[in-house]
Amino acid sequence: MKLSARQLNRALLARQFLLERAAKTPIEVVEHLVGMQSQVPLSPYVGLWSRVSGFQPADLAGTLESRETVRIVLMRGTIHLVSARDALLLRPLLKPVLDRVNFTGHNGKQIAGIDPDELAQRGRELLEAQPCTREDLGKLLKERWTGHQATALAYAVQLLVPLAQIPPRGVWGVAQGRGDHATLNTWLGAESLPEPSITEVVSRYLRAFGPASVQDAQTWSGLTRLSEVFDRLPLRQFSDENGRTLFDHEDSPRPDEDTPAPPRFLPEFDNIALSHAGRTRIISPGFNGSSTRGSFTVDGFVSGTWKVAKGTLLIAPYQRLPKRDSAQVEAEGRRLLEFAAPDAGHAVVFEQT
Structure with a gap:
């Protein structure tokens, strides 16, 4: 079955709760979306206001302060707001993406010659002793690796070690000053789920962004070789106007292309525009x-x-x-x-x- 561009648009809007605001809690929506881009700390608040009926800033701020949600580097090596459970689920699965960002390109050159295990261990020790900003962490790391840039050392640790950027950063109504980091283990009491499942993650991606191709899922996550994961799921196949094969759950919404779509305001870098190959x-x-x-x-x-x-x-x-x-x-x-x-x-x- 071929889907038009407008059909794909309406399917995406329906799953993103942008055709009609959802009567759900912020955590329910954040989990449904498999996280929200948060490199601009307060952008998820606008994203949720456009998606959740009656949303108020305190509804989300409280979850950050209670550690039910967390801001952490995940998909594509960018900071995302996710539920505590999804932080534990996604972080180990995305390690290959974060390693690729860390050890290639400019940052890879900056940390060349350093034992990554030793760097990770030292960064972990410092942050478990006392949460601190990336700037302060870099200065402390530079005492050991004097010939390297402090910013590169701190960034490398952020990619090597599961870290949470902790409140008040990201809390609505609080001056956005220090961006202190703590290890995920210290902040949440664990760093991963016992058996994190990439099959679950791809399935949820489709429910939030489908119908989608394998390449789309790889663009969203930064991972590669996901075709075998798609093969494990009971999915229906479609095609777009260019003949690309798309996959979807049978029961996911695919509204008519003429379904009315009201104006919506989206924050900077909303994942709705970053999670497909096109x-x-x-x-x-x-x-x-x-x-x-x-x-x-x-x-x-x-x-x-x-x-x-x-x-x-x-x-x-x-x-x-x-x-x-x-x-x-x-x-x-x-x-x-x-x-x-x-x-x-x-x-x-x-x-x-």
Whole structure:
């Protein structure tokens, strides 16, 4: 069965809770999404506001402080917000990805000649004694490896040793100062589940991002050789407009391509635009979708960027929006301001295209 680009778009939006906000807890949604990109510490709050009915910042902040969720380097070597269980599940499975990031390219050159086991052991000892920032960790490590850059040493430890970036970093309403790290073992009491399952992870990826190809799953995770994992799952096969083979669970939602898709505001680096080999199921052809600003959708596709500056929401469409779409985007934008900047004047400004 062939699926059109719009069918794939609507399937993705449905699974991402962007067609209709979900009556779920933040942890339920974070686990369903298999984590949320969090290199911008507060971006998951906007991502959850667009996905969860009645979401309030304290709903997520409390889970970080109670250690039910954690911020940790995972997929593609980037920081993600995940549940405590998923931190223990994903971190050992993604070790090959983190090793590849660590030992190749610029960082690999910076730590050349160092025994990685010795570096990991020293980093672990320091962080188990006292959580500290990556900057402070680098200075301590440089006392042992004087001929190497402190930043490279600390980054290498972050990839070698399961580390949690601990609160107050990532807590809404708290000044985003120190980004202290602790070992995952110290923070959660363990570093992995007894038998972490990549088959479970791929199955969950499809429920959050499918229908998808093997290459899509590899793009999302950074792992390779996942075709054998797909073979172990009872999946239905589809194809896209370019003839690529896609896989999906039989019972996952695949709405009609004409299903209405309301405007949604997404944070910087939302995984919805980073988890497939191509971005056309969420970003219209002709736009690369790369931006350090948030993005917004019209009719299900990313149609521009946004940011809040001094209580004003600045909206930059990729091209002039029809009057009806502009009004709907503005109305959703005002709701976003009420959430993100409740004490501001709630002004919405469309920047010139």
